[in-house]
Amino acid sequence: MKPSELRDLNVIGAFALALADDFKGAMQDLADGNESACSALIVIGRESGLSVDRLSKILRLSQPGTVRLVDRLAEAKLVERKTGSDRRSVALRLTDAGKRQVKSLLVGRQHALSEALRGLDNWERSTLSAIASKALRGLEHSAVECDRRCRLCDDVACPDETCPMMAE
Secondary structure, three states, rough: OOOOHHHHHHHHHHHHHHHHHHHHHHHOOOHHHHHHHHHHHHHHHHHOEHHHHHHHHHHOOOOOOHHHHHHHHHHHHOEEEEEEEOOOOOEEEOOOOHHHHHHHHHHHHHHHHHHHHOOOOHHHHHHHHHHHHHHHHHHOOOOHHHHOOOOOOOOOOOOOOOOOOOOO
């Protein structure tokens, strides 16, 4: 690989890490700063009635780890368990407090992204978005991988019909 290509990869990697760090900073005071808890709340809010099994696949947590996470969220009165479709399964739903927490998480995420991109003008931001969309379309597109990559996304801002992860 040429030195210029290595530098490009390095810059892109540093930018991705800076964004991830800024996300974590924005979530620090919410859901105990636990990324899995933040992700779980956003995913459950997007897909009310989600099963613990599906949540564990999206978050890449073990089944017992996911149950412990849901226990903590339920104890904090952010998530409630309901009977699932087959009576043996559990359907997860946000409480009103959980819905407020998700709104706070998404506002914090939006602020972190706005700050990270504040040096770009509208054209540059739009161009970066187009490039990122193209790169995302090139990634694996199983349903679980799409949900995993979009676990912190605001689905109101990027509904399925415009999501690059959902594009065919």
